[in-house]
Amino acid sequence: MTDLEMAISALLGKQSTYAALYNYYLGKQPLAYTSERLREVFRRLDTRFSENLCALVINSVGDKLTLKGITVKGRADAQAQIDGIFGSVNLELIAEDVHEGTLVTGESYLIVWKDDVGKVQGFYNDPRMCHLFYDAENPYLTRYAAKMYAMDDGKVSLILYYADHLEYYQTRSKISATSDLTAKRFELTDEKANPYKAVPVFQFKLHRDVRSELADVIPLQDAANKLLSDMLVVAEFGAFRQRWVISNTDTTKLRNAPNEIWSIPAGDGVGQQTQIGDLAPTDLLGYLNAIDKLATAIGVISRTPKHFLYGQGGDPSGEALIASEAPLNRKAADYISRLTPTWRQALSFALTLLGAPVEPSAITLQYERPETIQPLTQSIVRQNGITAGIPLVTLLKREGWSDTELAEMDAEKAAESAANRSMLALAMVKAQREFDQGQQDQQVQQPGQPGQGAGNAGI
Numbered sequence: 127m128t129d130l131e132m133a134i135s136a137l138l139g140k141q142s143t144y145a146a147l148y149n150y151y152l153g154k155q156p157l158a159y160t161s162e163r164l165r166e167v168f169r170r171l172d173t174r175f176s177e178n179l180c181a182l183v184i185n186s187v188g189d190k191l192t193l194k195g196i197t198v199k200g201r202a203d204a205q206a207q208i209d210g211i212f213g214s215v216n217l218e219l220i221a222e223d224v225h226e227g228t229l230v231t232g233e234s235y236l237i238v239w240k241d242d243v244g245k246v247q248g249f250y251n252d253p254r255m256c257h258l259f260y261d262a263e264n265p266y267l268t269r270y271a272a273k274m275y276a277m278d279d280g281k282v283s284l285i286l287y288y289a290d291h292l293e294y295y296q297t298r299s300k301i302s303a304t305s306d307l308t309a310k311r312f313e314l315t316d317e318k319a320n321p322y323k324a325v326p327v328f329q330f331k332l333h334r335d336v337r338s339e340l341a342d343v344i345p346l347q348d349a350a351n352k353l354l355s356d357m358l359v360v361a362e363f364g365a366f367r368q369r370w371v372i373s374n375t376d377t378t379k380l381r382n383a384p385n386e387i388w389s390i391p392a393g394d395g396v397g398q399q400t401q402i403g404d405l406a407p408t409d410l411l412g413y414l415n416a417i418d419k420l421a422t423a424i425g426v427i428s429r430t431p432k433h434f435l436y437g438q439g440g441d442p443s444g445e446a447l448i449a450s451e452a453p454l455n456r457k458a459a460d461y462i463s464r465l466t467p468t469w470r471q472a473l474s475f476a477l478t479l480l481g482a483p484v485e486p487s488a489i490t491l492q493y494e495r496p497e498t499i500q501p502l503t504q505s506i507v508r509q510n511g512i513t514a515g516i517p518l519v520t521l522l523k524r525e526g527w528s529d530t531e532l533a534e535m536d537a538e539k540a541a542e543s544a545a546n547r548s549m550l551a552l553a554m555v556k557a558q559r560e561f562d563q564g565q566q567d568q569q570v571q572q573p574g575q576p577g578q579g580a581g582n583a584g585i
Contacts, residue, residue, distance in 0.1 A: 129259075129286060130295065131309045133272035136257045138304055144231045144254045147338050150347065151230045153178040157355055158348035175358055176351045179421060180340050182435055183428045184229045187339070190458035191465070192494040193221040196473060197529050199490065204482040208489075209530075211476060215248050223250040224330055225465070232336040236328045236468075237273070237287075238476050246479045248472070251327075258329040271327035276301075284312060287325050292318045322479065328472040332461050342427050350420045357413035364408065372401040429453040448497065458496040466491055495526040 127135075149155065155176045196212060198204040211217060220236070227234030227250070235256035237249045255275055261267040271287040280300030286293040294316040301307060320326070332339070340347075371377050373390055380388055393399035421435045431450040470486035477484050511521045519532060527535075 128309065129270060129272075130284070130312065132259065133257060133274070133284065133286060134307055134309060134312075136259075137255070137272060137274050138307060140231075140257075141254055141304065147231050147340055150180045150340055150344055151184055153181065155180075155347065155351055158352060175355045176347075177354050177417065178347075179350060179424050179435060180343055180347050183343055183424065183430050184226065184339060186428075186430045186434045186454060187458050187461065188222070188226055188229055190455065190494070190496040191221075191225045191461060193218055193469075193491060194494055194526070195492040195530050197490040197492065198477075198484055199488045201482070201484055201488065204477050204484050204488075207477055207480045207482050208473065211246060211248070211473075215246075217248065220248055220250050221469075227253055228330045228332055228465070229339045232331065232333065232338045232341075234330045235271075235273075236330070236472050237326055238328070238472055238479065239326050240479055246476050248476065256327060256329075258325075258327055268325045268327075271325050273327070282307060282312075287320075287327050289320060289323050289325050291320050294318075322475070324475055324478075326475060328468050328475075330465055330468050332464055339428065343424050346420050346424050346427070350417050350424075353413050353417050353420070357410055357417075360408045360413070361410060364410075368405040370403050370405065372398060374400075429457050451497070455496040462493050462496075492526065492529075 153176055155178070157175075196208050196217075198208055224234045224236055231253045233253050235251040235253060235258070237251055237256075239247060239249075241247050251273060256271065256273045258271045259269045261269050268289075270289075272284065273287070274282060274284045276282055277296075280302075282297045282301050284295040286295070293314060295312040296315050297307075297311045298313055299311075301311070369382055371380065371388075371390065374393070375391055377390075380386075380390075388402075390400055390402070418436060422432065424430065425432055425435050431454060433447075433450065467486070469491055470489045473489050474484060474486040508518075508521050508525075512518060522532060522535075
């Protein structure tokens with residue numbers, strides 16, 4: 127099998143699976159049934175109900191993977207280039223997309239390359255569009271990568287990225303269905319050299335194998351949606367109490383609706399007499415309790431705290447909040463450690479494109495602290511650290527402050543000190559002037575000196 131055929135097969139093979147994972151994350155979830163009989167009973171149900179717990183599972187950990195800044199150790203020129211990249215290509219937003227895609231499907235891709243004017247660009251790519259192939263003997267060695275996307279004219283383009291060149295393919299005609307995508311439909315349209323000796327496609331994974339964060343959650347999500355749908359159907363029927371009638375007269379014209387009055391003749395006194403009754407409504411509390419138990423199970427499996435999934439009797443205290451989020455924080459910290467090496471490789475390659483190559487190990491990424499911050503507790507810990515002799519800068523670094531933020535703090539402190547010195551100097555000048563003015567006023571009020579009085583006037 128050629129590289130082109132392998133790329134097409136791999137990309138088409140994950141389309142349906144990844145599309146389903148994204149649908150679950152976005153709340154577009156199909157209603158699952160336990161049997162075909164139930165499916166037939168509910169086949170005319172027009173509305174679908176879902177309680178999207180999948181989004182909570184993804185967002186709860188995704189919110190704790192916030193990239194704040196990047197530092198290059200000992201290279202001021204490379205640091206300036208990194209700062210330019212961070213600001214020009216919205217790397218923070220790109221990182222959010224990368225992390226979200228990795229959580230939803232288990233993998234995501236970043237392509238780093240130069241545009242037509244020589245500017246370095248970093249693009250997040252949907253995992254349904256990209257695939258990375260590794261060497262059979264060395265799973266850490268990238269062999270080549272593939273990216274496939276649809277064009278505006280209905281044709282499909284495909285790019286193969288190698289360490290020494292890039293191959294550009296395009297279908298000869300429009301493609302109406304993915305089943306029509308075969309290697310024979312593509313033709314090579316261009317080929318360009320890659321002078322950087324590295325595949326510019328980087329794959330992010332949270333596990334050794336590609337595994338979605340929703341893999342163990344979807345079955346429970348289906349069960350919760352089924353219970354929610356059943357509950358709402360029961361509530362709809364319960365809105366009009368189901369009644370029964372025993373009568374010898376025709377009851378087909380009786381309607382169970384508001385403001386409807388039934389006129390039913392009495393029995394003839396022989397046999398079963400006319401009777402009317404209603405059926406007790408189904409208690410909805412059982413459904414709610416079952417849904418809560420499923421939400422609890424999802425929380426345990428995904429390490430999502432209870433207060434993320436459903437309301438409780440009251441807001442947890444600061445210490446209780448930190449304790450309940452501890453498993454989620456550990457998971458976020460583990461994911462940060464797994465994402466960091468790939469980020470370093472991608473940024474190192476970007477610096478190579480900019481002519482300031484550095485080793486990936488020289489690049490440090492700063493993330494927001496996963497823990498929920500309690501300002502009072504944090505201030506107490508900081509003050510105790512200062513009292514113990516730990517420098518303030520060290521404490522702030524432990525809290526997650528970036529080097530840029532520390533530099534801004536130093537600049538602001540210097541500006542504040544200069545302003546305070548200026549204000550002190552002005553206050554001293556003002557005080558001296560007031561003192562001098564007071565001395566002059568005092569001299570004017572004193573009696574005249576000898577030789578200037580009235581009795582010493584000249585003859």
